[in-house]
Amino acid sequence: MKMKDLPEEDWFVNGHTACPGCGGATVVKIAMKVFGPDTITYFPANCLLVFGGTYPLNSFKVPYLHVLFENSAICAAGISRALKRLGKTDTSVVAFAGDGGTADIGIQALSGAAERNEDIIYVCYDNEAYMNTGIQRSGATPFGAWTTTTPVGSVEAGKGEYKKDIPRIMMAHDAPYVATATLGFIPDLLKKLEKAKNKKGCFRYLQIYAPCPPGWRMDASLGAKISKMVVDTGLWTLYEFEDGKMTINKKPKMTPVEEYTKLQGRFRHLTKENLAALQKYAEDKWRKDQALAEAYS
Amino acid sequence: MYEVRFHGRGGQGAVMAAQALADAAFVEGNYAVAFPWFGAERRGAPVLAFTRVDENKINIKTRVYNPDYIVVLDEKLMDFVNVAEGLSPDGMAILNSPLDPEEVDLGMSVKTATVDATTVALEVLGAPITNSAILGAFASATGLVSIDSVKQGILDIFGPRIGDKLAEKNARAAAAAHDRIKIGKCKAERTYPEAKKWLPTYQEMPLSLATKPTKTDSGLVGPGSSVENKTGSWRTFTPKYDEEACTNCLMCWFYCPDAAIKRLEPPKKVGFDMDYCKGCGICEEVCPADAIEMVR
Ligand SMILES: Cc1ncc(C[n+]2csc(CCOP(=O)(O)OP(=O)(O)O)c2C)c(N)n1
Numbered sequence: 002m003k004m005k006d007l008p009e010e011d012w013f014v015n016g017h018t019a020c021p022g023c024g025g026a027t028v029v030k031i032a033m034k035v036f037g038p039d040t041i042t043y044f045p046a047n048c049l050l051v052f053g054g055t056y057p058l059n060s061f062k063v064p065y066l067h068v069l070f071e072n073s074a075i076c077a078a079g080i081s082r083a084l085k086r087l088g089k090t091d092t093s094v095v096a097f098a099g100d101g102g103t104a105d106i107g108i109q110a111l112s113g114a115a116e117r118n119e120d121i122i123y124v125c126y127d128n129e130a131y132m133n134t135g136i137q138r139s140g141a142t143p144f145g146a147w148t149t150t151t152p153v154g155s156v157e158a159g160k161g162e163y164k165k166d167i168p169r170i171m172m173a174h175d176a177p178y179v180a181t182a183t184l185g186f187i188p189d190l191l192k193k194l195e196k197a198k199n200k201k202g203c204f205r206y207l208q209i210y211a212p213c214p215p216g217w218r219m220d221a222s223l224g225a226k227i228s229k230m231v232v233d234t235g236l237w238t239l240y241e242f243e244d245g246k247m248t249i250n251k252k253p254k255m256t257p258v259e260e261y262t263k264l265q266g267r268f269r270h271l272t273k274e275n276l277a278a279l280q281k282y283a284e285d286k287w288r289k290d291q292a293l294a295e296a297y298s
Numbered sequence: 299m300y301e302v303r304f305h306g307r308g309g310q311g312a313v314m315a316a317q318a319l320a321d322a323a324f325v326e327g328n329y330a331v332a333f334p335w336f337g338a339e340r341r342g343a344p345v346l347a348f349t350r351v352d353e354n355k356i357n358i359k360t361r362v363y364n365p366d367y368i369v370v371l372d373e374k375l376m377d378f379v380n381v382a383e384g385l386s387p388d389g390m391a392i393l394n395s396p397l398d399p400e401e402v403d404l405g406m407s408v409k410t411a412t413v414d415a416t417t418v419a420l421e422v423l424g425a426p427i428t429n430s431a432i433l434g435a436f437a438s439a440t441g442l443v444s445i446d447s448v449k450q451g452i453l454d455i456f457g458p459r460i461g462d463k464l465a466e467k468n469a470r471a472a473a474a475a476h477d478r479i480k481i482g483k484c485k486a487e488r489t490y491p492e493a494k495k496w497l498p499t500y501q502e503m504p505l506s507l508a509t510k511p512t513k514t515d516s517g518l519v520g521p522g523s524s525v526e527n528k529t530g531s532w533r534t535f536t537p538k539y540d541e542e543a544c545t546n547c548l549m550c551w552f553y554c555p556d557a558a559i560k561r562l563e564p565p566k567k568v569g570f571d572m573d574y575c576k577g578c579g580i581c582e583e584v585c586p587a588d589a590i591e592m593v594r
Binding site for chain 1 (some may be wrong): 306309318331340341342343371497498503509510511516518519520521522523524525526527528529548552553554555556557558560561571574576577578579580582583584592
């Protein structure tokens with residue numbers, strides 16, 4: 002599907018209360034244009050739940066469920082199995098979770114659903130922290146980033162650990178479809194959303210980068226630009242893992258990570274040594290991802 | 299006891315102002331509480347914060363519904379929020395506005411103090427952050443707390459969060475605003491639409507596979523009902539669109555987080571729905587033809 006072929010109609014409509022420039026809202030708007038009306042959505046606690054579905058208003062024109070933070074993948078799997086009992090195999094069941102709900106709190110449910118190969122699409126919109134509760138670190142927060150729980154002072158300078166690689170964990174489950182995407186590469190993103198939709202009857206995982214201007218201390222207009230830069234620096238590899246085969250979709254330009262970090266206040270305090278560590282992480286990541294693609298070719 | 303309700307936008311510091319006022323009253327030997335109203339709204343959206351002050355212990359835990367004073371940090375709020383709702387007729391409004399009190403319309407005529415807190419903040423802080431300046435105006439308009447206590451309150455509350463140096467500057471902004479208020483009575487010409495007072499029961503919610511909202515007495519509910527939220531009121535910057543220059547590449551349409559850009563029938567290209575545009579500026583940033591410019 003080309004961008005111009007996306008429907009004009011939205012299934013995630015305006016009037017939602019996301020912050021100006023919210024990457025998560027854009028990801029969901031576009032994903033819903035691709036998934037379309039025959040979709041049932043599930044949400045754990047996160048920003049999206051709050052800005053898209055605070056009672057009695059709702060931004061989704063499709064059925065919308067929320068149970069708990071920990072069990073997105075299980076609940077989605079339950080919906081999908083019930084539909085199967087009713088003879089409905091075409092309906093997409095989609096869980097939209099934040100990175101906190103995916104990398105930390107919901108990971109056992111996610112792992113179980115992937116291992117049982119449940120018929121669901123799990124979309125993690127990755128804004129790299131627990132944003133809804135006011136910016137706390139998650140497993141998916143990158144090295145060096147300031148959050149309220151990784152403060153910057155004389156002892157600590159932002160998060161000391163590196164980003165947890167969830168797509169790689171999903172690959173270790175041999176899930177039929179795992180893909181990473183960002184808003185910066187439109188045809189790639191649309192291709193992956195479409196594949197996830199059309200590959201029925203199995204577990205599908207998408208991790209989509211979702212810039213958060215307040216949480217990243219960034220100008221609200223930079224979401225698209227930063228979504229491209231994160232790939233160019235090598236901090237985010239675009240790839241697909243389909244039926245046991247991994248394909249890298251974009252060779253990073255290996256732009257210095259500083260070009261990326263200097264646009265975001267959450268990285269403002271980084272020293273030369275910190276930046277060198279992050280640069281090394283980007284280079285190592287690219288090397289490892291290539292090796293993985295080679296191994297899974 | 300007196301009760302104060304602060305009106306601001308997410309990110310403007312209304313909560314810190316409410317806390318600094320409570321601290322100032324506490325310094326003078328009173329009991330005081332301050333707390334925000336946790337709506338589910340975000341940066342730029344209207345927010346509320348409250349301060350209660352009494353000589354005795356305060357046991358009331360509710361929101362303030364009938365304030366003695368309202369404090370408005372952002373004058374554009376008055377265009378769509380009934381800031382004077384529930385305000386005691388003997389109460390007072392303290393507003394950030396360059397206008398005279400007589401020129402302001404709150405839909406009810408009450409004693410009003412205006413101060414151009416934005417200008418004060420630009421002069422003293424170099425940024426349009428008005429939560430400290432407005433407190434100086436509160437002190438001089440009401441006489442309930444001294445300006446010295448307000449300055450102390452600002453140092454106590456702002457200091458640990460933004461650093462002592464910046465807190466000092468904010469205390470100076472309060473002092474500067476203290477002497478620049480105008481007092482009078484505001485107009486009562488406009489009416490605000492009746493706000494939603496109740497939530498629908500679950501029986502009124504459309505069931506299961508419905509894909510359209512239902513209309514109830516309290517407005518739309520159910521799937522897609524958020525279109526009732528006119529989030530365009532959050533906007534500070536507005537896109538100015540040059541159709542001539544536009545190449546109809548649809549990048550702005552794709553990236554608008556608020557789906558506020560619509561494709562139009564040719565030969566028209568795209569249109570902007572100002573009811574929803576929050577003014578983030580992504581459209582200007584992604585436009586390869588420079589056909590969009592964000593203006594104040
Ligand atoms: C079991 C449980 N713990 C904590 C919370 C509080 N809580 C609600 S949303 C949220 C943050 C969600 O973060 P993330 O999943 O990253 O999504 P985001 O808000 O960033 O979109 C938290 C901690 C909760 N609702 N349930």
